[in-house]
Amino acid sequence: MRVVLKECAWAPLGDGLVLVRDPREALTLADPDGQVAALLEELSTGPATAAELSAALSARGVAVSAADVAAGLDGLDSLGLLERPDEQTLGDPDVDARQFSNLTFFASYARRDQSRAEFVRRVRASRVLVLGAGGVGSSVVQCLAGLGVGAMTIVDRDDVEPRNFARQFLYRHRDVGRSKVARAAEWVREYDPGIEVRPVERWIIGPGDLADLVEDVDLVVGGIDSEQDAHLWVNEAVLRAGVPWVGGGMQRTQFMYFSVDPGRSPCLLCDESDRPDPGEPTSAGVAQRLSRSLRFNNALIGPIAMQLGSLIAYEALRYLSGFEPPRAAGAQVVVDLRTGLVPVWQPFPRLADCPACALAVAEVRS
Numbered sequence: 001m002r003v004v005l006k007e008c009a010w011a012p013l014g015d016g017l018v019l020v021r022d023p024r025e026a027l028t029l030a031d032p033d034g035q036v037a038a039l040l041e042e043l044s045t046g047p048a049t050a051a052e053l054s055a056a057l058s059a060r061g062v063a064v065s066a067a068d069v070a071a072g073l074d075g076l077d078s079l080g081l082l083e084r085p086d087e088q089t090l091g092d093p094d095v096d097a098r099q100f101s102n103l104t105f106f107a108s109y110a111r112r113d114q115s116r117a118e119f120v121r122r123v124r125a126s127r128v129l130v131l132g133a134g135g136v137g138s139s140v141v142q143c144l145a146g147l148g149v150g151a152m153t154i155v156d157r158d159d160v161e162p163r164n165f166a167r168q169f170l171y172r173h174r175d176v177g178r179s180k181v182a183r184a185a186e187w188v189r190e191y192d193p194g195i196e197v198r199p200v201e202r203w204i205i206g207p208g209d210l211a212d213l214v215e216d217v218d219l220v221v222g223g224i225d226s227e228q229d230a231h232l233w234v235n236e237a238v239l240r241a242g243v244p245w246v247g248g249g250m251q252r253t254q255f256m257y258f259s260v261d262p263g264r265s266p267c268l269l270c271d272e273s274d275r276p277d278p279g280e281p282t283s284a285g286v287a288q289r290l291s292r293s294l295r296f297n298n299a300l301i302g303p304i305a306m307q308l309g310s311l312i313a314y315e316a317l318r319y320l321s322g323f324e325p326p327r328a329a330g331a332q333v334v335v336d337l338r339t340g341l342v343p344v345w346q347p348f349p350r351l352a353d354c355p356a357c358a359l360a361v362a363e364v365r366s
């Protein structure tokens with residue numbers, strides 16, 4: 001296999017080398033006889049196989065065996081410094097131009113056995129169900145389109161209204177009165193005709209309304225705010241289908257996102273943090289019950305809607321590409337507007353007898 005050295009810089013220091021690729025993590029490598037520096041110098045001349053590198057080093061008078069070179073390459077790969085030269089792009093100049101930033105992003109996560117092109121191909125092969133084309137959904141749709149997902153189904157029942165404009169940047173003045181999903185689908189097609197997009201105008205009034213939509217998708221994003229427990233309908237539908245879900249919302253002065261990885265993480269019903277304690281009534285318990293009667297929609301302003309949408313889309317990218325594990329599975333990641341938008345992870349355990357999680361287990365077994 002030919003390998004190529006990612007962009008990095010190094011300099012000798014005493015018996016070692018200081019090497020920097022990501023400016024915030026300088027690596028110090030032992031190199032008492034200069035062999036690592038010689039290997040890096042040969043690698044920096046262009047793509048090569050282990051055998052070619054071994055021959056080039058011998059020609060320079062550096063006495064290393066083929067096994068030494070192979071071990072050196074293993075070490076550099078484990079540090080994330082190598083990748084496959086034939087997989088740095090997708091090979092089509094138009095596609096590569098469009099995916100330029102995505103390919104560059106994935107360079108930090110590429111290895112010899114996991115290429116940037118493969119990450120992009122996984123995202124392109126994926127089908128995503130987007131629930132809602134409002135404050136969060138409209139920014140999620142734009143982020144997912146930029147990431148290059150292959151197919152999106154967008155579900156909503158609302159029409160565009162003037163009050164949407166403070167935060168829903170998919171829509172234009174002339175769209176007022178038009179179906180949101182029709183305009184969202186049009187935006188996606190105009191943005192990237194290669195994305196397959198299906199608008200679905202539908203009220204979701206129970207888990208059954210989601211059953212056909214969650215079939216044949218790789219991920220569900222967004223949510224439903226029509227009723228207090230509507231998010232549990234999505235929870236049930238994704239667990240039955242075995243499809244991961246990334247959702248979120250806002251409450252006055254904080255917003256949060258989470259993900260559910262069916263059969264692997266706790267689900268939303270496992271999260272009892274917002275459920276009143278059944279014991280002796282306390283002021284905290286009463287306040288918790290009262291909080292559940294409040295409606296929190298429409299408090300989003302543009303910057304917050306965009307941020308929540310982008311955090312959901314970034315968690316979605318973890319599921320779709322696998323560049324790193326999901327970070328919000330079985331946790332509420334709460335971002336507090338009153339502390340300068342510092343996120344706090346609030347993981348919750350799996351309920352031993354969770355009836356919703358049991359659906360996922362039953363599906364996996366059957």
Ligand SMILES: [Zn+2]
Pocket residue numbers: 266267268269270350351354355356357358
């Ligand atoms: Zn559960």
